[in-house]
Structure formats: C-alpha cells, structure tokens
Amino acid sequence: MSVTIDDILAAQKKVSPFIQETRQRKAQTLSHITGANVFLKFENRQFTASFKERGALNKLLSLTDAEKKAGVIAMSAGNHAQGVAYHASRLGIPATIVMPTNTPMVKVERTEEHGATVVLHGDVLAESAAFAHQMGEDKGYTFIHPYDDPYVIAGQGTVALEMLEGLPNLDALVVPIGGGGLISGCAIAAKAIKPDIEIYGVQSELYASMHDILAGREPVCGGSTIAEGIAVKYPGEITRKIVREQVEEILLVGEGDLENAVSLLAGIEKTVAEGAGAAGLAAMIKFPDRFKGKNVGLIVSGGNIDQRLLATVLMRDLVRQGRLARLRISLSDRTGELARVSSIIGENGGNIVEVSHQRVFTHVSAKDTCIEVALETRDEAQLHVIVGKLEAEGYPVQLL
Structure with a gap:
C-alpha cells in the first residue's frame, strides 16, 4: 500500500508536538443505549475543532524549504481549510485557500483569521478544486489535498495510534468517511497494531460515494445533509484502494440518524459534534447488532457546526421525543x-x-x-x- 505503519509512526513523531492528544474515555450512557462498550475520541477538541489538522500538518512538514517559501494552496469549504491555514501560518508558510462562492462568511472569516488568503471561486467544490489546481500550477504553489495524499493519510492515522495506545482492548473502530483519508490512515494503523480489529466506515445515505464505488456502482450523490464534512461525491483514488482492503463494511445512515446522534452527544456527553463527527454514533444506534458486547472506539471527528443549525437540530429532537x-x-x-x-x-x-x-x-x-x-x-x-x-x-x- 502507499501508506505503511512506519509512515504513520513517523507522522506521529512529527505532528505530536503541535497538536492536541485529544482525550478519550468510556461513554457510560451511550454504552447502555447501544449495548456495546463505547469509547469516544474527542477530535472536536483540536484547536480548529477537527482531526484535519493532523494530515494537513504532516503534509506541510514534508515540504522542502523551497516549497515552503513558494507557498501552498488548498481547496476546502470547511475543516481542511482551517487546518491548513492555521498550521501554515504557524510555520511561516504562505497559504491560499480556494472556497466556493456560496461558502458561509463565518467559515471564510475563520480561515482568514488563521492567516490564509481566501479566494472565492466556483459554485460547487469541483469548480473550486479545478481552479485551485490551476492557480497552484501557475504560481508554483504546492497543492495540499484534503484526503488523497500519502502524507495526509499518514497524519490522520495518528488518531488510531493514540486510541490503541490508550485502549488496547478495542474490538472495532467506527470512522466517518468522506474522501476516505481518516479511515484509510486509521485502518492501516489499527490493523498493524491489532490485526483482528474490525474497521467500519460510515457515510450519509445522500453521499454514499465510497460505498457505491466499492460495490461497483457509479455514485449518485446529492441533497442537503447536516454531515457536510463527509458529503463527498467522489472519494480519493488512493483511499478507495485502502478502504477496499482494510475496511470490513461501510454503513449508511439517514439524516434523522445523524440529528439524533448530534443531540445525544450534546445532551449526554455535553460535547458539540458536527453531523460528520456524530456519524459513528448514528451507525451504532442504527445497527446495534454489529457491535453488541464489543469494545468500540468512536471518533468524534469534528465540532464545527453552525450555531443556528445546532439549535434547530436540538429543537427538532425535542419534537421527536414528544x-x-x-x-x-x-x-x-x-x-x-x-x-x-x-x-x-x-x-x-x-x-x-x-x-x-x-x-x-x-x-x-x-x-x-x-x-x-x-x-x-x-x-x-x-x-x-x-x-x-x-x-x-x-x-x-x-x-x-
């Protein structure tokens, strides 16, 4: 494979001085609800509130001095943008982030606050990505891919290293899938340490791109989802090969499942999770038979949810409960x-x-x-x- 456990161990040495080793603990009430022993990994407690910092930083640290001086460019409307912007600024690397023109201003402002130059271009992510690649070629910037890059994948894999160092008895990991960077790195790391561990991926029913591609179908994605962090229409070329070899199953969850999981994490664990960050819990509640009696690690991958959307989700949950x-x-x-x-x-x-x-x-x-x-x-x-x-x-x- 393009990424090995040695790559992930090397990434851990490089990035650990600059990121949070986020806490992990057993969730007693969620364990009772799901029938499994649930252990949460709070990646929503990173400085930019997402695991994305790990891969972005590992890629930035791999650049030559000339590449660092020339600068980097990325395309993202969310967590990857903030991860690249924050660590590039901290390392003194000029960063440009291309975002779609309809990106909420709060995300633009947060990215700019981290020191990046934001360029708004394109109505959809595909247009923004094409522009970012072309701009990078024209100006000599290094493109920092959000998921389909060996350094990024290795950086994301450090999440699993931390989990298994602290929780060696885990039987399974449940990981959200967008482009596939997080689950690829985590699967390689976890199975190298504990070969019999089970890896489950989770996608939104509206954006089941990795699920469909591995089933031999062309993805049909679209619609409004609260899990925009994993609303990726085409996963990576590198990541899909790793997922095919390393992941037991990809589970699909609906919008109601995601909303319920966000509400449970807020109400029970007193932690704010974005829709993508709550996807693992949504899958465990929807498919309890997969996990009954097992020690299961859940990655709360991010906490960047719009306040108004969070309020709506919580109020809708009260309605569902009567x-x-x-x-x-x-x-x-x-x-x-x-x-x-x-x-x-x-x-x-x-x-x-x-x-x-x-x-x-x-x-x-x-x-x-x-x-x-x-x-x-x-x-x-x-x-x-x-x-x-x-x-x-x-x-x-x-x-x-």
Missing part, C-alpha cells in the same frame, strides 16, 4: 374557553410556551375558532395524556 409539541385545538369563540383549555394543559403537566389565535384562516364554523399552542411536556406519554384530556372535554385536537 417534549415539545404544537397542537391545533378547535373551540367555541366565547368567553372563558381559552382559559379552560389552558387550565386542562396546565393541570396535566404541560407548559405553554406560545399561543396563536386564528379566526379567519380556518375551516371551522364562523362561530368557532381554533388556537395553535406550542407546549413543553415531560415526554411523549405525557403529551398523549394532555391530548386525551382535551378531547375528553370536547376539544378536537390535531397534533402538528
């Missing part, structure tokens, strides 16, 4: 009815957080009205009790 609900209630348009409905909800443990009254845009009788009530409850069972009490008192209820 702890936050919106009811449409029909009632007579007369004095005291709203107070009576409010009393029924309150007496049965509900907390009203919002009420809207509708007399015009409704199909009820002109002598009647309807209200939409947002309320908090303890759980889904309590919500059903409230709905039942309202209907028993003659108020038709629709759960929205």
